[in-house]
Amino acid sequence: xxxxxxxxxxxxxxxxxxxxxxxxxxxxxxxxxxxxxxxxxxxxxxxxxxxxxxxxxxxxxxxxxxxxxxxxxxxxxxxxxxxxxxxxxxxxxxxxxxxxxxxxxxxxxxxxxxxxxxxxxxxxxxxxxxxxxxxxxxxxxxxxxxxxxxxxxxxxxxxxxxxxxxxxxxxxxxxxxxxxxxxxxxxxxxxxxxxxxxxxxxxxxxxxxxxxxxxxxxxxxxxxxxxxxxxxxxxxxxxxxxxxxxxxxxxxxxxxxxxxxxxxxxxxxxxxxxxxxxxxxxxxxxxxxxxxxxxxxxxxxxxxxxxxxxxxxxxxxxxxxxxxxxxxxxxxxxxxxxxxxxxxxxxxxxxxxxxxxxxxxxxxxxxxxxxxxxxxxxxxxxxxxxxxxxxxxxxxxxxxxxxxxxxxxxxxxxxx
Amino acid sequence: xxxxxxxxxxxxxxxxxxxxxxxxxxxxxxxxxxxxxxxxxxxxxxxxxxxxxxxxxxxxxxxxxxxxxxxxxxxxxxxxxxxxxxxxxxxxxxxxxxxxxxxxxxxxxxxxxxxxxxxxxxxxxxxxxxxxxxxxxxxxxxxxxxxxxxxxxxxxxxxxxxxxxxxxxxxxxxxxxxxxxxxxxxxxxxxxxxxxxxxxxxxxxxxxxxxxxxxxxxxxxxxxxxxxxxxxxxxxxxxxxxxxxxxxxxxxxxxxxxxxxxxxxxxxxxxxxxxxxxxxxxxxxxxxxxxxxxxxxxxxxxxxxxxxxxxxxxxxxxxxxxxxxxxxxxxxxxxxxxxxxxxxxxxxxxxxxxxxxxxxxxxxxxxxxxxxxxxxxxxxxxxxxxxxxxxxxxxxxxxxxxxxxxxxxxxxxxxxxxxxxxxxxxxxxxxxxxxxxxxxxxxxxxxxxxxxxxxxxxxxxxxxxxxxxxxxxxxxxxxxxxxxxxxxxxxxxxxxxxxxxxxxxxxxxxxxxxxx
Numbered sequence: 001x002x003x004x005x006x007x008x009x010x011x012x013x014x015x016x017x018x019x020x021x022x023x024x025x026x027x028x029x030x031x032x033x034x035x036x037x038x039x040x041x042x043x044x045x046x047x048x049x050x051x052x053x054x055x056x057x058x059x060x061x062x063x064x065x066x067x068x069x070x071x072x073x074x075x076x077x078x079x080x081x082x083x084x085x086x087x088x089x090x091x092x093x094x095x096x097x098x099x100x101x102x103x104x105x106x107x108x109x110x111x112x113x114x115x116x117x118x119x120x121x122x123x124x125x126x127x128x129x130x131x132x133x134x135x136x137x138x139x140x141x142x143x144x145x146x147x148x149x150x151x152x153x154x155x156x157x158x159x160x161x162x163x164x165x166x167x168x169x170x171x172x173x174x175x176x177x178x179x180x181x182x183x184x185x186x187x188x189x190x191x192x193x194x195x196x197x198x199x200x201x202x203x204x205x206x207x208x209x210x211x212x213x214x215x216x217x218x219x220x221x222x223x224x225x226x227x228x229x230x231x232x233x234x235x236x237x238x239x240x241x242x243x244x245x246x247x248x249x250x251x252x253x254x255x256x257x258x259x260x261x262x263x264x265x266x267x268x269x270x271x272x273x274x275x276x277x278x279x280x281x282x283x284x285x286x287x288x289x290x291x292x293x294x295x296x297x298x299x300x301x302x303x304x305x306x307x308x309x310x311x312x313x314x315x316x317x318x319x320x321x322x323x324x325x326x327x328x329x330x331x332x333x334x335x336x337x338x339x340x341x342x343x344x345x346x347x348x349x350x351x352x353x354x355x356x357x358x359x360x361x362x363x364x365x366x367x368x369x370x371x372x373x374x375x376x377x378x379x380x381x382x383x384x385x386x387x388x389x390x391x392x393x394x395x396x397x398x399x400x401x402x403x404x405x406x407x408x409x410x411x412x413x414x415x416x
Numbered sequence: 417x418x419x420x421x422x423x424x425x426x427x428x429x430x431x432x433x434x435x436x437x438x439x440x441x442x443x444x445x446x447x448x449x450x451x452x453x454x455x456x457x458x459x460x461x462x463x464x465x466x467x468x469x470x471x472x473x474x475x476x477x478x479x480x481x482x483x484x485x486x487x488x489x490x491x492x493x494x495x496x497x498x499x500x501x502x503x504x505x506x507x508x509x510x511x512x513x514x515x516x517x518x519x520x521x522x523x524x525x526x527x528x529x530x531x532x533x534x535x536x537x538x539x540x541x542x543x544x545x546x547x548x549x550x551x552x553x554x555x556x557x558x559x560x561x562x563x564x565x566x567x568x569x570x571x572x573x574x575x576x577x578x579x580x581x582x583x584x585x586x587x588x589x590x591x592x593x594x595x596x597x598x599x600x601x602x603x604x605x606x607x608x609x610x611x612x613x614x615x616x617x618x619x620x621x622x623x624x625x626x627x628x629x630x631x632x633x634x635x636x637x638x639x640x641x642x643x644x645x646x647x648x649x650x651x652x653x654x655x656x657x658x659x660x661x662x663x664x665x666x667x668x669x670x671x672x673x674x675x676x677x678x679x680x681x682x683x684x685x686x687x688x689x690x691x692x693x694x695x696x697x698x699x700x701x702x703x704x705x706x707x708x709x710x711x712x713x714x715x716x717x718x719x720x721x722x723x724x725x726x727x728x729x730x731x732x733x734x735x736x737x738x739x740x741x742x743x744x745x746x747x748x749x750x751x752x753x754x755x756x757x758x759x760x761x762x763x764x765x766x767x768x769x770x771x772x773x774x775x776x777x778x779x780x781x782x783x784x785x786x787x788x789x790x791x792x793x794x795x796x797x798x799x800x801x802x803x804x805x806x807x808x809x810x811x812x813x814x815x816x817x818x819x820x821x822x823x824x825x826x827x828x829x830x831x832x833x834x835x836x837x838x839x840x841x842x843x844x845x846x847x848x849x850x851x852x853x854x855x856x857x858x859x860x861x862x863x864x865x866x867x868x869x870x871x872x873x874x875x876x877x878x879x880x881x882x883x884x885x886x887x888x889x890x891x892x893x894x895x896x897x898x899x900x901x902x903x904x905x906x907x908x909x910x911x912x913x914x915x916x917x918x919x920x921x922x923x924x925x926x927x928x929x930x931x932x
Contacts (some may be wrong), residue, residue, distance in 0.1 A: 013836075031892060032839065032892065032895055033838070033839020033840070033841070033842065034835075034836055034837070034838075034839050034842055035839065035841065035842045035845075036839050036840075036841045036842065036895065036898065037894070037895050040841045040842065040845060041896070079837075079846050146845065146846075147845075148841065148842050148845035148846060149845065149846050151842075152834075152836045152837040152842050152846065153836075155836040156834065156836040156837070159835065159836055165835050165836065167835075167839065230894060231892075231894070247894055253905075253911075253914075255911070256853060256908065257853075293821070293848060293851070298911075307893035307894035309894055309896060310519065310520055311517070311519075311904035311905075312519065313517050313519055313531050313546075316517075316905075316914055317914050317915060317917075320911045320912075320914035320915040321915040323911060324911055324912065324915050330911050331910065331911055331912030331915070332540075332910055332911075332912060333910060333911050334908040334909065334910055334911075335905055335908060335909050335910070335911060335914055336853065336855065336905065336908055337855060337903060337904070337905050338904050338905045339896075339904070340896075340904075341896075342894045
């Protein structure tokens with residue numbers, strides 16, 4: 001079976017790796033280069049701490065258990081900078097403390113290790129943290145990677161197992177048994193495919209996808225995996241099967257290198273609320289951690305602003321303010337740079353993993369929002385199991401592409 | 417005349433246009449003066465505590481464009497310019513003011529908001545201000561460019577600019593026995609400053625062969641006629657070198673610095689025309705200091721943040737010094753390395769048009785002529801002193817490319833040649849080259865060049881650097897450029913300074929806006 005994976009970020013790399021190891025002929029294409037988009041603009045979070053009981057937590061637990069064993073088998077795992085440092089979530093108000101304790105309790109019931117820390121053990125774990133903390137929970141299973149290194153290590157493994165990589169290769173449209181639904185004959189033109197025609201064709205004939213048209217010509221494929229992150233909505237639209245994945249903007253500050261100051265991944269308890277929020281306005285909640293290079297990363301903001309990639313000083317200022325609330329002693333530390341990226345956002349906050357019900361041969365692996373680094377390997381494993389007909393490691397149903405939140409109002413109409 | 421131009425520079429509401437000029441070197445100072453002349457209100461700011469920029473470290477007068485067309489009132493005389501601008505009632509001078517961010521407003525036709533940190537960089541009293549000008553003139557200049565070579569991180573190896581600043585400004589001699597090497601006309605005044613300060617300059621090495629240098633300078637000879645008046649100054653430098661019996665060798669370079677803890681000797685070698693070292697031509701020269709320059713790198717983070725298009729490594733400007741970004745003008749070395757007189761002419765024109773002046777007005781006719789000569793000069797300079805494509809021939813696997821993060825050549829090549837890791841951003845994050853405190857200001861061009869050499873069919877680009885073929889330079893919505901000039905935080909800012917609201921000193925009420 002010939003597979004085209006669209007997107008060479010961490011999710012595409014992980015999927016290419018699993019499918020190549022399953023013996024499929026995999027081609028990965030990316031209109032930029034590997035790990036150039038969302039993957040290179042996050043913090044490298046592998047978290048269980050921010051997820052309440054439910055399907056995403058199950059996917060996070062699967063992924064967390066897969067990471068060490070996958071890294072063991074990678075020849076160049078050094079660049080991944082795997083660091084199982086654990087996370088500490090802190091609340092700074094009495095209500096926050098109550099919410100955090102309730103949340104942790106529900107997580108424990110779902111099998112997450114979540115240890116309440118008293119003031120003394122918190123001070124020992126994070127000596128520079130503010131003492132104005134009303135509750136703290138330690139999550140030893142939270143881990144960190146250098147996300148670009150992790151993605152390229154997974155991609156290298158895919159290439160070693162026979163996958164082919166095409167960079168600077170942009171997906172333009174779909175080819176089905178009956179030809180090109182957008183009406184083009186040679187696949188060289190016709191950027192704007194007529195979505196209606198693909199529907200009439202595929203619905204009437206159960207027409208299967210047989211390849212994709214790209215800026216480098218037509219590539220034969222029995223199966224296409226849409227792993228284009230925040231651009232996967234656009235990719236799906238070009239294939240004639242639109243899904244509602246939107247960009248959600250996030251920014252991160254990077255300080256100059258410091259002697260060790262922050263020892264865990266430390267979050268403000270309101271991070272959990274911001275992750276789950278659907279608000280379009282700025283949500284900023286502190287995530288603060290050090291990296292192997294000695295820099296401190298301070299995140300993270302969440303805004304829905306389309307693909308507006310301006311770095312906004314008011315957002316950076318808000319990140320700084322909130323970070324100083326947790327680590328007041330960092331006030332004199334220099335911010336050396338800032339970066340921002342776009343996370344693939346789905347209105348119901350669940351990834352999309354599985355076949356598209358409207359276009360046979362099209363599969364999705366997207367919509368992880370800010371959790372894609374951590375969830376990539378579990379997503380890829382589940383995808384492989386579904387593609388090869390193996391028993392899935394967890395229930396795929398909640399992630400199905402056919403759910404209303406993914407198909408969106410317009411798409412539902414089209415499919416109805 | 418003044419009344420007319422004043423009218424031009426006013427809003428309909430009667431308020432004069434507000435022009436913010438970033439950088440108070442020759443270009444910025446001239447821009448401020450011309451914007452005042454055209455009736456604007458001007459805020460001139462610079463990270464330094466006084467105007468002047470680095471112009472005294474720039475090109476020797478012998479190589480500068482002819483400078484006989486003068487605007488009235490002696491505006492191009494630095495001291496008079498400075499006094500004029502600093503004492504003008506419509507001008508504000510902000511020393512110790514670093515622009516840490518430029519923010520494009522929601523309204524896509526307006527000039528960017530200018531986020532400034534005010535106060536000495538090493539002090540604790542810095543505070544934020546935000547300016548919302550009608551027009552922005554960027555005159556941020558250039559800094560020394562040095563290509564990596566084995567041992568360049570050793571103490572005793574100086575950029576030529578640093579050596580000259582020490583010799584001229586601080587009266588500090590970098591060494592007793594010094595070699596000056598690299599490329600470009602800047603080698604000569606640096607050698608002269610060292611000689612005057614008492615150093616023994618053993619030799620001056622220009623990497624380009626005589627054929628390249630002569631061909632470059634004699635291109636379009638009718639333009640060179642304007643240079644003839646400067647022959648005496650050139651002769652002065654060469655005379656000084658001759659009197660001190662300092663050899664000036666073309667087609668030769670330092671390919672290695674060696675020493676235990678600091679530089680003790682350098683290895684020089686003959687180069688082919690494309691800068692490939694010729695085996696068997698190596699010579700070892702005992703030194704206690706080495707000064708190196710391979711030209712200048714424009715400071716492009718603010719133009720890039722403002723959204724200005726670049727062309728051949730410099731800010732693209734039209735005949736009136738407008739960039740492609742609305743309300744943004746550029747002048748000086750960021751549009752091409754051409755020296756102070758050309759920068760002044762560009763500054764005058766940029767300030768004039770930024771303030772609403774008509775670029776075809778006869779007041780600026782001479783300025784336009786001088787600016788055009790400056791551009792021709794820049795083209796000749798680039799042609800006479802290109803950076804050859806063969807320079808990686810002197811690198812060894814353990815040669816440091818990024819000194820901040822100690823990334824060596826072997827690591828960088830391995831990352832760049834692997835298809836999975838070879839995209840520019842992945843190389844940067846994987847090897848950390850360019851992620852250190854200098855934020856790629858030093859190594860950025862070299863890293864970009866070396867990474868682009870993966871493709872065997874790479875052809876030399878305008879400046880001798882191979883183009884990056886790995887990823888097409890095409891804007892994808894939401895996909896940030898991996899350019900090493902992209903520094904959204906243009907200057908380091910402390911967390912505490914960032915967290916504080918922008919200051920509003922009472923006398924500047926109205927200058928500031930909220931951030932959003």
